Amino acid sequence: MKPVHVVEGTGVPLNRSDVDTDQIIPSDWLKRVERTGFGRGLFSEWRDDTTFVLNDPNYASASILVAGSRFGTGSSREHAVWALMDYGFTAVVAPSFGDIFKNNSSKQGLLTVEIDEVDVTSLMNIISENPNTLITIDVANATIEIAALGWSRHFELSRNTRERLLNGWDDIGLTLRHESEITTFESHHDLEALSLRGIFDAGGHVVHYDQSQGEA
Amino acid sequence: MAGATLFEKIWKSHVVASSDDALTTLYVDLHLVHEVTSPQAFDGLRLNGRRVRRPDRTLATADHNVPTDALTAPIADPISRRQLEVLNENCQEFGITLFPRGHENQGIVHVIGPELGVSQPGMVIVCGDSHTSTHGAFGALAFGIGTSEVEHVLATQTVPQSKPRTMAVTLTGSAPAGVTAKDLVLGIIGRLGTGGGAGYVMEYRGPAISQLSMEGRMTLCNMSIEAGARAGLVGVDETTIDYLRGKPGVPQGPAFDEIAEKWRRLISDDDAVFDHEVVIDASQLVPLLTWGTNPAQVAEVSGVVPEPRDDADRRSLTYMQLTPGVRFSDIPVDVVFIGSCTNSRIEDLRAAADVAAGHHVAANVRALVVPGSHRVKKQAESEGLDLIFREAGFEWREPGCSMCLGMNPDQLSPGQRSASTSNRNFEGRQGRGGLTHLVSPAVAAATALAGTFALPKDAS
Numbered sequence: 001m002k003p004v005h006v007v008e009g010t011g012v013p014l015n016r017s018d019v020d021t022d023q024i025i026p027s028d029w030l031k032r033v034e035r036t037g038f039g040r041g042l043f044s045e046w047r048d049d050t051t052f053v054l055n056d057p058n059y060a061s062a063s064i065l066v067a068g069s070r071f072g073t074g075s076s077r078e079h080a081v082w083a084l085m086d087y088g089f090t091a092v093v094a095p096s097f098g099d100i101f102k103n104n105s106s107k108q109g110l111l112t113v114e115i116d117e118v119d120v121t122s123l124m125n126i127i128s129e130n131p132n133t134l135i136t137i138d139v140a141n142a143t144i145e146i147a148a149l150g151w152s153r154h155f156e157l158s159r160n161t162r163e164r165l166l167n168g169w170d171d172i173g174l175t176l177r178h179e180s181e182i183t184t185f186e187s188h189h190d191l192e193a194l195s196l197r198g199i200f201d202a203g204g205h206v207v208h209y210d211q212s213q214g215e216a
Numbered sequence: 217m218a219g220a221t222l223f224e225k226i227w228k229s230h231v232v233a234s235s236d237d238a239l240t241t242l243y244v245d246l247h248l249v250h251e252v253t254s255p256q257a258f259d260g261l262r263l264n265g266r267r268v269r270r271p272d273r274t275l276a277t278a279d280h281n282v283p284t285d286a287l288t289a290p291i292a293d294p295i296s297r298r299q300l301e302v303l304n305e306n307c308q309e310f311g312i313t314l315f316p317r318g319h320e321n322q323g324i325v326h327v328i329g330p331e332l333g334v335s336q337p338g339m340v341i342v343c344g345d346s347h348t349s350t351h352g353a354f355g356a357l358a359f360g361i362g363t364s365e366v367e368h369v370l371a372t373q374t375v376p377q378s379k380p381r382t383m384a385v386t387l388t389g390s391a392p393a394g395v396t397a398k399d400l401v402l403g404i405i406g407r408l409g410t411g412g413g414a415g416y417v418m419e420y421r422g423p424a425i426s427q428l429s430m431e432g433r434m435t436l437c438n439m440s441i442e443a444g445a446r447a448g449l450v451g452v453d454e455t456t457i458d459y460l461r462g463k464p465g466v467p468q469g470p471a472f473d474e475i476a477e478k479w480r481r482l483i484s485d486d487d488a489v490f491d492h493e494v495v496i497d498a499s500q501l502v503p504l505l506t507w508g509t510n511p512a513q514v515a516e517v518s519g520v521v522p523e524p525r526d527d528a529d530r531r532s533l534t535y536m537q538l539t540p541g542v543r544f545s546d547i548p549v550d551v552v553f554i555g556s557c558t559n560s561r562i563e564d565l566r567a568a569a570d571v572a573a574g575h576h577v578a579a580n581v582r583a584l585v586v587p588g589s590h591r592v593k594k595q596a597e598s599e600g601l602d603l604i605f606r607e608a609g610f611e612w613r614e615p616g617c618s619m620c621l622g623m624n625p626d627q628l629s630p631g632q633r634s635a636s637t638s639n640r641n642f643e644g645r646q647g648r649g650g651l652t653h654l655v656s657p658a659v660a661a662a663t664a665l666a667g668t669f670a671l672p673k674d675a676s
Contacts, residue, residue, distance in 0.1 A: 022640065030252050031252075032295065032299075045648060100346060100360055103365070107365070194465065196313055196465075204314060207464075
């Protein structure tokens with residue numbers, strides 16, 4: 001992933017709670033085996049409605065999505081994150097997020113900014129009145145602000161997530177630096193825990209099952 | 217010092233490394249893979265020249281895309297077909313055991329893990345699918361992950377995790393007759409809300425849980441994610457052990473008794489302290505359905521469409537084309553779906569067949585029964601359930617995720633209303649413009665017969 005330091009742009013208000021990942025990217029889009037091109041599917045069922053906020057020309061260049069509580073709940077599909085980013089969003093601001101969505105976002109560099117509901121509401125009001133309001137999100141300081149209005153809020157960002165965002169680290173690469181620890185762990189854990197070895201033959205047919213049938 | 221919760225016991229025994237920050241590198245015992253969330257992960261491995269660290273802890277099946285009509289019919293949708301081919305190619309290239317469409321072990325990933333006995337107590341189990349929480353019914357820590365994490369687990373057999381908090385969901389009393397595991401979990405989600413479990417692993421306990429079969433516990437744990445929880449858990453007891461005995465994936469004979477003795481310790485200690493506790497009196501619960509577009513919007517099957525409490529409720533009512541005060545028993549249903557990782561196991565099919573036996577599906581209803589796996593299908597057929605369903609006018613189909621989500625030909629048309637035993641009533645989840653009501657298998661069957669929402673006793 002690319003390092004993310006500061007994100008700056010205008011916002012679009014999506015005043016709905018419980019925006020699940022099925023809404024963000026409907027499952028019909030999940031049949032694709034690529035990682036790109038999901039932007040066209042973003043909120044595709046809602047975008048057919050001409051009054052949907054993403055169809056409002058005032059917000060055509062917005063890159064920060066401001067939404068209601070529990071954004072991104074439901075299905076674990078990372079496609080939701082790919083769709084938001086492919087469409088052009090760099091951050092989502094909401095009072096709370098679905099657990100897996102938040103995790104997935106952190107792997108791709110999509111910022112999830114969690115601030116109090118009252119602050120989300122005032123942010124929505126501000127960008128509803130003036131869609132050109134410039135919003136700045138600073139990863140190092142974990143702040144979201146509108147400099148022109150002197151409006152600024154702090155948000156929670158774990159040190160790990162912040163470091164990964166700032167450095168654009170590859171999680172797998174980081175973990176593999178500790179490969180010897182995994183090997184050591186396996187050397188005792190393997191004695192206890194299941195391995196599929198010997199349960200299925202080359203065709204995936206159960207070997208044990210046939211044995212127990214024979215005994216019965 | 218206070219005792220440990222079941223979650224803490226499993227977590228502790230899987231820590232490979234913990235940094236000073238809140239992230240722990242957790243070892244994964246079993247990684248389940250399906251066609252939808254894995255292709256981009258395998259691509260990532262190839263791009264970086266990485267291998268699958270433990271193919272012997274990785275198991276794949278095809279479920280989301282598979283059509284549920286005759287196995288001999290080719291897959292018409294070229295994009296679905298391609299996704300299934302890519303899974304085959306990836307499993308071959310990386311040496312992973314795969315149960316493709318039509319294989320005797322194929323089925324919904326959360327049905328086959330348990331029935332093959334590869335989902336076992338004390339394990340950490342992950343899958344690129346939020347309903348991985350299902351396997352928590354076995355006293356395993358099981359949770360859904362995204363595609364980046366799928367790639368991470370393939371490459372390292374570990375997953376970086378922040379430690380969740382623990383919540384005890386205690387169900388006191390006994391569930392009244394006719395109140396199923398589905399009703400319990402809808403009742404719990406209705407109480408907690410869609411975000412009530414956020415950040416928690418929820419352990420279900422109490423007499424009403426002990427009385428549940430493994431199938432019931434799987435239904436319960438399956439929908440933990442709908443309350444926002446990271447995972448659901450039920451401690452090991454004799455029901456767990458009896459279910460697993462003789463399953464292909466577990467040790468056989470005396471070796472089983474040995475491992476069962478270890479598994480029996482996988483319960484929360486009596487003096488364990490949970491971060492949060494919720495107590496629900498199961499004896500007060502009734503058969504429930506969802507009326508809205510999130511799983512916390514629940515009402516009594518025998519009741520009426522509720523008055524909206526806020527804008528979100530009003531939005532849901534509009535989408536669902538419902539008017540407050542109307543009795544559910546007066547609302548016609550177009551489609552009944554019995555299936556999904558929530559309710560497609562043998563016990564679910566028995567419950568539905570019990571209601572359907574000797575009756576006929578109403579003229580306005582299309583009713584589908586989709587067994588969760590080939591093994592479930594075979595078992596059901598050996599019990600004659602397929603005949604009961606067919607004679608009653610239900611379609612008896614091949615295994616797969618089917619109408620739970622709109623990824624295969626089984627879908628609702630715009631404006632069609634369903635009574636569905638699946639897990640999500642999100643807008644368009646079962647097909648664009650579809651109107652989903654979540655119910656138990658017994659209520660689904662009764663509704664199919666009545667043509668409007670109904671309890672089993674009303675149908676007979």
